[in-house]
Amino acid sequence: MNELNPHISVDCVVFGFDFxxxxxxVIDRGSNDTSRMALPGNLIYNSEHLNEAATRVLEELTGIKNIYLEQIGAFGDPLRSKKQSDQEWLKAIRSEPSARVITVAYFSLVKMADYIPHASSFAKVASWVSVKEINELAFDHLEILSAAKETLKQKIKIQPIGFNLLPEKFTLSQLHRLYEAILEKPLDKRNFRRKIQKLDIITPLREKQFGVPHKPSQLYKFNKEKYELLTKIGFDNFGF
Amino acid sequence: MNELNPHISVDCVVFGFDFxxxxxxVIDRGSNDTSRMALPGNLIYNSEHLNEAATRVLEELTGIKNIYLEQIGAFGDPLRSKKQSDQEWLKAIRSEPSARVITVAYFSLVKMADYIPHASSFAKVASWVSVKEINELAFDHLEILSAAKETLKQKIKIQPIGFNLLPEKFTLSQLHRLYEAILEKPLDKRNFRRKIQKLDIITPLREKQFGVPHKPSQLYKFNKEKYELLTKIGFDNFGF
DNA sequence: TTTACTTTGTGTCCTAATTACACTATCAAA
DNA sequence: TTTGATAGTGTAATTAGGACACAAAGTAAA
Structure with missing residues (x-):
């Protein structure tokens, strides 16, 4: 009844931003394969919704709840079944050797502070790796990562999802660097500030940075209420 | 070896534009279910790539090759297995009663003249139905249709894919009405023309409409070479 | 052959958005 | 008190977007 479905898995591309x-x-799968790193993922249960499965996988891995999740799409072609090294996958698939696995990929945005690898005690330990340093991954995970990066780029041009990657309180410079990192291109500082302020969805706090060896920066928070109000009115251009 | 996989299907949202x-x-499934109409779709073979399966389903249905196809995403939750009326699906699923089906949805854009229902002699006959008239579909197909419409809207704001819905030679008015139909809002005629011409990806032909009871319109064609040249240069704003 | 009907095709003005660009202010640390 | 680092700010020029009305070219009907 509540069994793993050996044909369908979810894989998650979890983004974090270190300012x-x-x-x-990524997860270290050991050394019995050409590419040791893989995206966190797992087979899904027959009783599960797709989104639930992704949420579960992430919570099992990192302990984070209420995570921002968005589907990227389905991946997986017959080649997938030739790579037979992931032990869990092998075990689940054993009964039906000719089957293939379709994986439904998700991307999620988390505050890096919410998951610090070795401070957490989960079975598989995932670690943060710079997106730019990744040029090999197990299975078709490199393709999934590319798609995730592209989806994130497109999405952030339309919706203010970047705040999921920042702490509650953040500076405009941090937000600026975040947009540059995602879009992979430099953005003029003054133009960026003007534009983001005109969107009218961030609120300055009565608080500044302290302890920094330079002029302390004004802190802001994302005004979710105002954003939702604007979208309800039909406003939908939060683009860059 | 080359068997149907009873857990994974593809469904296609095939758009056409009648000017x-x-x-x-949509396909008429007979009368043994609450909602008789469904999107064309089928289970996939284990040896098939996802995109291949979608291409195959469409070609089997309409005979059209070289179709424009784009994945929308994966759908399907455990509820899906409770609706047990599609005979093919039942048969395929019989051996494994507790399984669920994940469907990977695609949308495709075709020139309506390429598929005229009763002129073609395919087993299942699909028919064209106005998008606005559809408010019920079998399974979760209404949700898929909504997602398809939304994806199409977003996509046409970025890429010039609308030309797949028009014949080789078309008028600016036809293109104008197409954009209005997809975006579901009126666009100013003069501003539309100015903008589309500035994109510089359509070429006027030495040819006009004839036989029309009004001023004949200039005919244009989509300049694919120029479009690809522009994208290679890094230009990517074909938006509306 | 004239008139009515229908759709095509065009230009300007105004406002909003985008780009490029450089210097002063404020803190900690040396 | 000097140095080093980042924060924070304005303007001018260009480009894009939105609103708006009328003459031109064909067929069909009188």
């Missing part, structure tokens, strides 16, 4: 660059959570 | 409104190909 300088984008990072992704 | 007035958007239409979708």
């Amino acid at each position: 300088e660059k984008l990072n992704v959570l | 007035e409104k958007l239409n979708v190909l």
Whole structure:
């Protein structure tokens, strides 16, 4: 009844931002394969919705709840079944050797502070790796990562989802660097500030940075209420 | 070896444009279910790539080759297995009663003249139905249709894919009505013309409409070479 | 052959958005 | 008190977007 479905898996591209660059959570699969790193993922249960499965996989891995998740799409072609090294996958698939696995990929945005690899005690430990440093991954995960990066780029041009990658309180410079990291191109500082302020969805706090060896920066928070109000009115251009 | 996989299907949302409104190909499933109409779709073979399966389903249905196809995403939750009326699906699923089906949805854009239902002699006959008239479909197909419409809207704001819905030679008015139908909002005639001409990807022909009871219109064709040249240069704003 | 009907095709003005660009202010640390 | 680092700000020029009305070219009907 509540069994794993050996034909369908979910894989998650979990992005984090360290105030300088984008990072992704990857899992070390050991050394019995050409590419040791893989995206976190798992087979799904027959009783599960797709989104639930992705949420579950991420919570099992990182302990994070209420995670921002978005589907990227379905991947997986017959070649997938030739790579037979992931032990869990092998075990599940054993009964039906000719089957293939379709994987439904998700991307998610988390605050990096919410998951610190070795401070957490989960079975598989994932680690943060800079997106730019990844040029090989197990299975078709490199393709999935590319699609995730592209989807994120497109999405952030339309919706203010970047705030999921920042702490509650953040500076405009941090937000600026985040957009540059995602879009992979420099954005003029003054033009960026003007534009983001005109969107009218961030609120300055009565608080500044302290302890920094330079002029302390104004802190802001994302005004979710105002954003939702604007979208309800039909406003939909939060683009860059 | 080359068997149907009873867990994974593809469904296709095939859009056509009759110079007035958007239409979708639907199949009449007979009367043994609450909602008789469904999107064309089928289970996939284990040896098939996902895209291949979608291409195959469409070619089997309409005979059209070289179709424009784009994945929308994966759908399907456990509820799906409770609706047990599609005979083919039942038969395929019989051996494994507790399984669920994930469907990978695609949307495709075709020139309506390429598929005229009763002129073709395929087993299942699909028919064109105005998108606006559809408010019920079998399974979760209404949800898929909504997602398809939304994806198409977003996509046409970025890429010039609309030309797949028009014949080789078309008028600016036809193109104008197409954009209005997809975006579901009126666009100013003069501003539309100015903008589309500035994109510089359509070429006027040495030819006009004839036989029309009004001023004959200039005919244009989509300049694919120029479009690809522009994208290679890094230009990517074909938006509306 | 004239008139009515229908759709094509065009230009300007105004406002909003985008781009490029450089210097002063404020803090910690040396 | 000097140095080093980042924050924070305005303007001018260009480009894009939105609103708007009328003459031209064909067929069909009188």
